[in-house]
Amino acid sequence: MKFARPGRILLALLACYGLSACSVEPWVKPYERDRLADPIMALEGDPVSTAYIQHVYEAREGARGGEGAAGGGCGCN
Amino acid sequence: MKFRRHLIFLAFLVALPGSVLGGVLPDDRGDVLYHRYEGGGVTIDGPSVLVRKKAGKSLSFVGNYYLDMVSSASIDVITTASPYTEERTQWSVGMDYLRGNTTMRMSYISSVESDFDASTYAFSVSEDMFGDLTTLTLSYAFGEDIVGRSDDPTFRRDNTRQHYGVGLTQILTRNLIATLNFETVTDEGFLNNPYRSVRYADSGSALGFSFEPELYPETRTSNALGLRARYFLPYRAALEAEYRFYTDTWEIEGHTASLTYVHPWGPFTFEGKFRYHDQTGAAFFQDIFSRSEATNFRGRDKELSPLTSYTFRGKVSYEFLDKNKGWGIFKRGSLNFSLDHLFVEYHEFRDITSGPLGEEALYELSANVYQIFVSFWY
Numbered sequence: 001m002k003f004a005r006p007g008r009i010l011l012a013l014l015a016c017y018g019l020s021a022c023s024v025e026p027w028v029k030p031y032e033r034d035r036l037a038d039p040i041m042a043l044e045g046d047p048v049s050t051a052y053i054q055h056v057y058e059a060r061e062g063a064r065g066g067e068g069a070a071g072g073g074c075g076c077n
Numbered sequence: 078m079k080f081r082r083h084l085i086f087l088a089f090l091v092a093l094p095g096s097v098l099g100g101v102l103p104d105d106r107g108d109v110l111y112h113r114y115e116g117g118g119v120t121i122d123g124p125s126v127l128v129r130k131k132a133g134k135s136l137s138f139v140g141n142y143y144l145d146m147v148s149s150a151s152i153d154v155i156t157t158a159s160p161y162t163e164e165r166t167q168w169s170v171g172m173d174y175l176r177g178n179t180t181m182r183m184s185y186i187s188s189v190e191s192d193f194d195a196s197t198y199a200f201s202v203s204e205d206m207f208g209d210l211t212t213l214t215l216s217y218a219f220g221e222d223i224v225g226r227s228d229d230p231t232f233r234r235d236n237t238r239q240h241y242g243v244g245l246t247q248i249l250t251r252n253l254i255a256t257l258n259f260e261t262v263t264d265e266g267f268l269n270n271p272y273r274s275v276r277y278a279d280s281g282s283a284l285g286f287s288f289e290p291e292l293y294p295e296t297r298t299s300n301a302l303g304l305r306a307r308y309f310l311p312y313r314a315a316l317e318a319e320y321r322f323y324t325d326t327w328e329i330e331g332h333t334a335s336l337t338y339v340h341p342w343g344p345f346t347f348e349g350k351f352r353y354h355d356q357t358g359a360a361f362f363q364d365i366f367s368r369s370e371a372t373n374f375r376g377r378d379k380e381l382s383p384l385t386s387y388t389f390r391g392k393v394s395y396e397f398l399d400k401n402k403g404w405g406i407f408k409r410g411s412l413n414f415s416l417d418h419l420f421v422e423y424h425e426f427r428d429i430t431s432g433p434l435g436e437e438a439l440y441e442l443s444a445n446v447y448q449i450f451v452s453f454w455y
Contacts, residue, residue, distance in 0.1 A: 036251065041309055052143075061354055062380050065260035
């Protein structure tokens with residue numbers, strides 16, 4: 001699988017940043033985010049626990065990163 | 078024979094925003110965790126303590142102490158070396174700075190063991206956009222490792238590691254939030270384990286094989302693309318699905334998928350998760366080489382073998398303090414227990430203790446991972 005060149009990614013990010021300055025009407029209003037603010041919807045509710053279990057996965061598998069939190073790796077036996 | 082560990086970029090995790098409302102610093106909290114890994118002849122346990130505290134309206138500081146106490150008689154160790162015990166200590170400190178819709182984070186992580194020393198410097202910036210429906214995060218980290226050998230004080234090798242990450246978190250509906258993450262990691266330096274060996278066919282040996290040190294390429298670049306979505310079910314429960322595609326220059330290609338269900342019941346919250354991971358092996362991995370120094374690079378690390386792993390998780394949390402029942406400075410408190418059962422099938426790595434050459438069974442690993450922790454918000 002080929003990924004886009006870093007320059008193109010940077011350009012896309014800059015375009016996103018530029019768009020953020022425009023007035024975009026949020027389709028989910030702040031007062032409609034009560035369910036998303038519920039603790040059961042937290043993407044990373046327990047940072048210490050999540051970091052630990054990702055460390056275990058990286059130690060036991062050959063892949064790393066892409067899960068929104070950890071990177072690096074581990075070659076544990 | 079000893080562990081070789083790279084530093085996990087914990088700072089990205091402990092600095093993650095905990096709110097979907099955007100433009101706010103993470104909550105003040107403290108966590109005290111005990112972890113224990115048991116499986117494949119290896120036991121690793123120890124504590125992890127995290128404290129996070131705001132200072133004013135724009136700054137938040139975080140610190141983490143983590144300890145691994147290792148007792149290892151793994152399949153690698155019992156076949157080519159002697160069982161051992163050791164410790165790894167990790168410290169990290171970080172700071173979040175909020176200005177408008179922008180959050181900047183800096184952190185430093187140190188990991189020390191008797192024969193491995195790692196330092197990581199990390200920086201990231203997040204921008205909340207489009208009425209806080211979208212959060213874009215760019216991250217960078219630089220790591221330096223010093224690899225030693227416990228039996229040779231003159232042995233020293235260096236590694237450097239650079240991490241580039243882009244993350245996009247998007248509120249899609251009032252019930253659905255998703256996050257897309259792309260990460261590239263580049264390593265350069267001494268990347269193999271200084272203790273581990275590969276085996277090769279040797280007709281002069283009674284076993285039919287002998288061992289020699291492994292030899293890895295001195296560079297590695299990996300790309301990972303992950304997508305995760307969490308949905309609020311109509312009866313107050315949550316369902317999360319995740320997929321990750323991974324590829325690297327060692328020709329490992331991996332697919333990871335998981336499904337998580339979260340169900341609150343009074344002060345309790347129950348969580349169940351199934352995770353699946355499948356990968357091809359590194360180009361230079363072989364369970365047995367045809368002869369000594371048969372290839373330019375060679376490795377027999379079982380994590381570089383083609384493999385499939387399955388994880389089953391059960392977790393229960395009990396909230397003993399909530400917004401209606403605080404205690405002193407503490408607004409909320411929870412006690413948590415989780416058990417992850419990990420089962421790994423190796424498709425080329427064989428258990429050389431299971432029989433004579435040619436009749437050895439493929440190795441399988443079964444491990445239990447226990448966590449018990451208490452969290453306070455103040």
